[in-house]
Amino acid sequence: MDVVVGRIGRPHGLRGDVTIAVTTDDPDTRFAPGAVLDSDRGPLTVVARRRSGPLLLLRFAGVDDRDAAEALRGTTLRVAAEELPEVDDPDEFYDHQLVGLSVRHTDGRTLGEVIDVWHPPAAPVLLVRRPDGTDEAVPFVRALVPTVDVPAGFLVVAPPDGMFA
Incomplete structure (x- = not known):
């Protein structure tokens, strides 16, 4: 890859x-x-x-x-x-490790799949493709993405009201 x-x-x-x-x-x-x-x-x-x-x-x-x-x-x-060198920090990831991960809600529902990672001046942003084909931008911060499990192939999102609505 x-x-x-x-x-x-x-x-x-x-x-x-x-x-x-x-x-x-x-x-x-x-x-x-x-x-x-x-x-x-x-x-x-x-x-x-x-x-x-x-x-x-x-x-x-x-x-x-x-x-x-x-x-x-x-x-x-x-x-x-x-x-690429191994990442020592468990809270840091290469973009290619995130793209393709399944995105789950904290309640277990599947919300979609990470299709891209953007790098604006602030925090990185995950672009998530929903099952209906629309996209949702999720700031990649611990408050919104509390769990990332690359080996298991998923991450968990705790969306605020209005996100993934």
Whole structure:
């Protein structure tokens, strides 16, 4: 299984640098020079990494000008899940561990399945697909998600009034 660690954004400058929308908690390791990332365009090797203010900029082998960089815009960058370090904190999870989990109400009813994890500036948000095909966004905080059991394949949600109504 592959895990998304970033997405290539717009070109930056004339020499092939691209902006990166980071979705990993360890960008220094994932995007170090020499790192090889999987993508839908084949493997991409990082040859340079730098910051320009808040932006992370990467340059890949064989991408030497703005046109080549523009051709990569929107490309998803992935690594094999097996390459990720073990998580020591029992309350932390990789996104790929959460996607696919069954979502249960505290009373035992099945509410749906986690189909995505969003990372807005505040807490992560679980996108849950209900049995009727509609989606519900659930902030991934202990007050709303008191139990996560990855080995058993489910998590429990204590929804406030109006959620999953």
